[in-house]
Amino acid sequence: MLIIPANSKFVMLCIAISLISATVIRLALQKKNPQKDYTELRQRIQSWWWMVGLLFGVLIIGVSTTIAFIGFLSFLALKEFLSITPTRQIDRRAIFWLYLSIPFQYYWISIGWYGMFIIFIPVYIFLIVPIRMVMLGQTEGFIKSAGTLHFAAMLTIFCISHLAYLLVLPTTHVEAGSIGLVLCLLILTQFNDVAQYIWGKLFGKHKIIPKISPNKTTEGFLGGLITIVSVSYFLGPYLTSLSSISAAIAGGLISVSGFFGDLVISSVKRDLEIKDTGNLIPGHGGILDRLDSLIFTAPVFFHYIYYLEF
Amino acid sequence: MNKFLQILFFVTVIKPLTFIILGLNIRGKSNLPMNGPAILAANHNSHLDTIVLMGLYPLSKVKYLRPVAAADYFMKNRFLRWFSLNIMNIIPLERKARKSKDELFAGCKEALENNKILILYPEGSRGKAGEMAELKKGIFHIKSLTRNVQVTPIIMSGLDKALPKDESLLVPFNCDVIVGEPVSKTNDSSEFMNDLKGKFQELSKLCLTK
Numbered sequence: 001m002l003i004i005p006a007n008s009k010f011v012m013l014c015i016a017i018s019l020i021s022a023t024v025i026r027l028a029l030q031k032k033n034p035q036k037d038y039t040e041l042r043q044r045i046q047s048w049w050w051m052v053g054l055l056f057g058v059l060i061i062g063v064s065t066t067i068a069f070i071g072f073l074s075f076l077a078l079k080e081f082l083s084i085t086p087t088r089q090i091d092r093r094a095i096f097w098l099y100l101s102i103p104f105q106y107y108w109i110s111i112g113w114y115g116m117f118i119i120f121i122p123v124y125i126f127l128i129v130p131i132r133m134v135m136l137g138q139t140e141g142f143i144k145s146a147g148t149l150h151f152a153a154m155l156t157i158f159c160i161s162h163l164a165y166l167l168v169l170p171t172t173h174v175e176a177g178s179i180g181l182v183l184c185l186l187i188l189t190q191f192n193d194v195a196q197y198i199w200g201k202l203f204g205k206h207k208i209i210p211k212i213s214p215n216k217t218t219e220g221f222l223g224g225l226i227t228i229v230s231v232s233y234f235l236g237p238y239l240t241s242l243s244s245i246s247a248a249i250a251g252g253l254i255s256v257s258g259f260f261g262d263l264v265i266s267s268v269k270r271d272l273e274i275k276d277t278g279n280l281i282p283g284h285g286g287i288l289d290r291l292d293s294l295i296f297t298a299p300v301f302f303h304y305i306y307y308l309e310f
Numbered sequence: 311m312n313k314f315l316q317i318l319f320f321v322t323v324i325k326p327l328t329f330i331i332l333g334l335n336i337r338g339k340s341n342l343p344m345n346g347p348a349i350l351a352a353n354h355n356s357h358l359d360t361i362v363l364m365g366l367y368p369l370s371k372v373k374y375l376r377p378v379a380a381a382d383y384f385m386k387n388r389f390l391r392w393f394s395l396n397i398m399n400i401i402p403l404e405r406k407a408r409k410s411k412d413e414l415f416a417g418c419k420e421a422l423e424n425n426k427i428l429i430l431y432p433e434g435s436r437g438k439a440g441e442m443a444e445l446k447k448g449i450f451h452i453k454s455l456t457r458n459v460q461v462t463p464i465i466m467s468g469l470d471k472a473l474p475k476d477e478s479l480l481v482p483f484n485c486d487v488i489v490g491e492p493v494s495k496t497n498d499s500s501e502f503m504n505d506l507k508g509k510f511q512e513l514s515k516l517c518l519t520k
Contacts, residue, residue: 075482079333083468083484083519092471092481099482274518278484279335 005177043283071106077156121158172241180239199223261296328365338489346425354431355470468519
């Protein structure tokens, strides 16, 4: 069992309290308008309970368990991506190697081998995949398949694994611990999605990128950006060793990269003409629908911290 | 003993394989019949099809499930024969034997009369990956063996990627399982077959996997 540092413990408690309030508000709404259908809201909140419960559970058990858990998320995300994206039947033998690379990538993280963690997917897996494909010997559709497999590995294994590496960075803020970095990234990323949505709903007029997402507006984007920069200005120094100014910049990076992460997965879905990537999480869609922003914010936040502090 | 082994196999293999290694996008789960006599009519592309269909059911219902399977394939050696009959609980069907319909389908009839849920692939065998073969009329004969048999159409997609015909390496993929509403209870065979075919086509449109 890991002793959760004080600041992180307090933030986790706040999250638990806000989840309880969400449930209470939902029940009150239901009571007030009994004829209205709150199934989707109920499902969404219920799923949040599961996601937060699982995450906090593994964080409390310890670092190795959390790393294994994030590895499992990579597995689910990779599987989902390859299930909705067309590949040639023969590629399944190369895909097998992608799955095999997940335990290795997370093993490097668990022993804190930064050099291997940072090159394993972009160098070795990058080379191994086309080598395996050459051995399979089918040239028709080769480029497209190689591209699909590399894109999938980078998004779902390499990018997501940065979240796990935050946990093994040397502690620079004793009261928050390495968990503080993970909480900070997750809170800012999720809150950015919510803030952009709310600002867009309230003041949204000018569509920012209508071809990909008709619901995204300039007002939503800027409102989200300002909100996250301000939240990060105060939250950052509490959960990480960043100064207020550096934390505000981190907030800006998270807001912008999260916005694009969301759009990249949206473009993938548009290309495939599907609405959700799966239905693993009731009320949310698939795991990629949930992790879309995080796939981009995790490496950006990680390397910002790594550059400043190590 | 065999009952215990069957439950053990269900808990340690079928469930984890279906929900962790593979992973399902399920639609229309409430259409799944929980009581017999019923027939699950599904498309067939992979050995995993039966595993996944059984995995949809809670542990307490396993004893009602009876996959109808080709005797020439699943009874070909002693181990497979024991495993198919005792663990998977199949009803062997001798597709190549020259027998009368009554003899051929005797096992199915008995199972339906005992309120079992049959798993049946109307295409006859695993077709080409991702394609649907011509439906055979056997399903109509089987459904007509007793009264009030509910036939539920199910389309599965993506399993032929995870474990195609003639492959032994299992690669994880999500798959779609789309359960439709029961096929009409008509006594006219061509009307029945057309309804089944139409329902299959409708359900195929709801698949996510490519």
